Amino acid sequence: MTTEATPPVAGAGPRALARQRRRRAAVRFWRQYRTHRAGIVGLAALALFGMIALTAPLTVGSDVASVTGAPGRPLQSPTGEFPLGxxxxxxxxxxxxVWGARVSLLVGLLAAVLSVAIGAVVGITAGHFRGAYATVMMRVTDWFLVMPTLVLAIALxxxxxxxxxxVVLAIGVTSWPTTARLVRAQTLAVESRPYIERAKALGGGHCHVMSRHVLPNVMPLVLAQTTLMVSSSILAEATLAFLGLGDPLVVSWGGLLQEAREAGAVSSGDWWYLVPxxxxIAGVALAFTLCGRAVESVLNPRLGVTR
Structure with a gap:
């Protein structure tokens, strides 16, 4: 069942018209997004993980990570009192x-935002200015692309x-090149449109063209790339924590795996220490990937992603 678009309000100012257009765009986006079953499943899973992380101080309390006064015996198998041992x-x-969900999700989100922000700035400026600046920036991007991201993050x-x-900085500054390449290609396509030439002819400067014309047109790509980058950032955080490069004072999913390895859970068969x-990690990474693919399909229908 389709709904008709709301007509513009007579006498409305530019800001009111802009807000009205954004509301219509949001409605259209949600109407198309909800037709993707995998995207809805991923969104529901993310809502569950987010609720668990936000309510952790109320459900388990901050003293759950305290080593002193632990309530159970070391390496106790699952029981009624301790469902996961x-x-x-x-x-x-x-x-x-439950408490580790807060750290893993926070680090993944912050690292993804930092990575996409760096890639968007590099891609937009390289696509706009071109010339020697674009050549230098693209060569730097190529260098980061050929270098293993995980190795660079470990070194940093x-x-x-x-x-x-x-951890956030190490992941963010080493995983931006893919976003920069994608955003630069989109920027070049936008810059070739006639209204960009008209804006320049009317006196629009570089900042005006990039912020008012280029950025709004590449934002859908940036949004989709951010959603996809979160899952990679969470996996990278878990890897760094597993290697002992995370913050030892906080609890994260990767840190739990690292502690299980140090405790010899693999050789002793303590599966409850490793599996959960x-x-x-796999569940939240899959949920973000499903959401990212659905967002990418909505914003770029030509991809033809299976629903």
Missing amino acids: TDRFGRDLLGLL ATVMPRSLGT PGIA
């Missing part, structure tokens, strides 16, 4: 898993203090 310190693994995290900020964090 205990870790090597006797802490409830279910509570640690090794020489900097161990903290969540370091791994499933949580």
